[in-house]
Amino acid sequence: MGGGHIGGPGATSPSQRHTDFPLRVLVLSEMVGAIIGRQGATIRTITQQTRARVDVHRKDNAGSLEKAITVYGNPENCTNACKRILEVMQEEADNTNKGEVPLKILAHNNLIGRIIGKAGTTIKKIMDDTSTKITVSSINDINSFNLERIITIKGSIEDIAMAENMISARLRSSYESDLQAFAPQSAMFPGLHPMAMMSTVGFGLPRGSGAGGTTTGAGMGMYGSSPTSYPPLYPTPMPAQQGYHGSEAAEESAYLYIPNSAVGAIIGTKGSHIRNIIRFSGASVKIAPLEDEGRPTEQAERKVTIVGSPEAQWKAQFLIFEKLREEGYGVGVEDVRLTVEIVVPSSQVGRIIGKGGQNVRDLQRQTGSVIKLPQQGTTTSEDTTVHIVGPFFSVQSAQRRIRAIIQMSAPSSIGAASTGRPSRGPLMPRMHQ
Template sequence: MFLFQVGAIIGRQGSTIRQITQQTRARVDVHRKDNVGSLEKAITIYGNPENCTNACKHILEVMQQEANNTNKGDICLKILAHNNLIGRIIGKGGNTIKRIMQETDTKITVSSINDISSFNLERIITVKGTIENMSKAEAQISAKLRQSYENDLQAMAPQTMMFPGLHPMAMMATAGIGYGSRGLYAGQAPYPGIYPAGAPTGAVETPETTYLYIPNNAVGAIIGTKGSHIRNIIRFSGASVKIAPLDESRPQDAQAERKVTIVGSPEAQWKAQYLIFEKMREEGFVAGADDVRLTVEIMVPSSQVGRIIGKGGQNVRELQRVTGSVIKLPEQGAAAATEDETTVHIIGPFFSVQSAQRRIRAMVLQSAAPPTGRQRSRSAAPKEQVSQSSDAPSQAQP
């Protein structure tokens, strides 16, 4: 992802950007709605490495022509990279960045770590030199970013089994800014691949609804001054986040918690919930040495409650053991017979409740998946079908 003044790049009625796309066979996306009022906008380039570099070079040529026409002098290239990548771009004792500068005859600087926050995890790599040399430097920097990203993604793969149905980049987007330094991913260095490495594939985008309960006295911190913090949560996560108002029919001191409704894809859910947990931790809503523990509710089909509980409660006990969260469901057979959905209460720190949510939703999705091959009657169900559901009571099967 790069920063440019985009007017000249887009061209009249988009003619210039179309020409660049056609010539380089790379997709060029201009984030015009970001940083409203700023002259510089982010541009993401998708494609194979060579095409991305060619597109970047064409953009630099357009920018230099515009600078010449307006007497603005030389231009520079600004590359956005996640903070967790910067160490490997700089290298031990600055060796990597020095080598790139020497080989490409450019000057390369990196913005201060003080510029990052929970909502902006990127630093700016600024490259100065001729267009030809800046293009060479960009190719080397992007190659290093891609290599580091792929290495860390591979190292993280075994851990993604804890979170079925969730693309690893959702976890990467939040690791290393609080919980990541001392939680489940301690020692790892994951991050979101939002530079020219391509968009994620296989990500599940089906919207989910989750209810998160926060202490009433924490609502102000979550909302922020004039709504600034909750707007940032919505913007960063891509989820809808709404805090329920106080119930005027009940005394205020009797309302210890407020319900937060979060609607979004699994990735959006992860990010929004993470930022709420993180804010609670920053504000000191912890019990002694324990981490922040909140209650999360998800809705599941009532017909699946028996499957989640398992024979004699063995499934739910295993879920609690593996995830480290407390999971509360209605007594077996008592799941609201008149209701289509039943509430599952999950209590624990962030990574625990995330793991429990993903596992329970995966169980529901697996059960709802259509059978493969020729449809068979229940009486003729194959042995492997029976063995799959043998740990759940018969009345819980759909």
């Protein structure tokens, strides 16, 4: 996670951790040394006394003024650990004449409205009950790669700890109700934790774009219509996460085709945008060079190879679709439509097509994407390329369902499906706008 972490005796195991809703706080980088202590002594004492697990993300965002700390554990333990961290920071501030130390809680944008309440009633009541002053950072400060809002609490350490406990309880219950509301959608995306879906819902996508052509897509529209409400993964958006079911999540390969004219936007100034995509998603993302460099070319598209877990695929592909949408590659009210290719074992093609093409017709109807693959028996190689065309949620749903079909029917073929080699067969026209 880009920093040290120390688990107390009551800390959760990695397999349990994705079910927790941790406390995330932002501290001044200059305070990190005091929080960790000499040879980790201070942070070790905090974890032992509070039975919470504390992750200090000190290697992330090198050179930044502030660093994130994530605290895992039950609510009481998280609050106690937070209180101890505040005490350490206040002591450090006193020694350096820095004055009062506020607590800065990082919170998912989609949960902020429920902290503030209608006309600010909820946050005002918390302030009144705890004798604290609480402010929330502007929605304008977030974007695709700066994903959380900051709740700043000022007051005495006792009062701040009380306010944190009340805010965290509300964040936790709001998150759990969101997760529950999202659960029915997971049937559209087998093999993917609902939290990964929640990681992209509501970020400026036109209402009506989505899986199956429904007006809400994969739960779209649940969270209000703010164009900048791109949530991170609710519990912890650290980029090194390797999936929600443990780090053993199988790597998959997918090939996304983007207009040649959009390559510069995806790469960004000096590679900044593609680096952010890689960092946030945890996937490997590589754009193929022009096929015929040095001479004028009619090549309309470039192949992007994405390798990573299901969750990494979701995030990387979303960010590419989203960038193209921002750059105006959708047509009118139509969302951006791209081709994604995945490679499946040729032995499974018949199962995907179904009797008389019934399965593939059902897949197209249910996901809203166009799916093309050769007739069964027409390919002689071990692998077959499946072409999927549509907007983001449609192609994601199709990918997940096709991979689930393969996984259920041929466990021994999973590796071939997820690490497939590029096809040398003829490719269809890939941009349908």
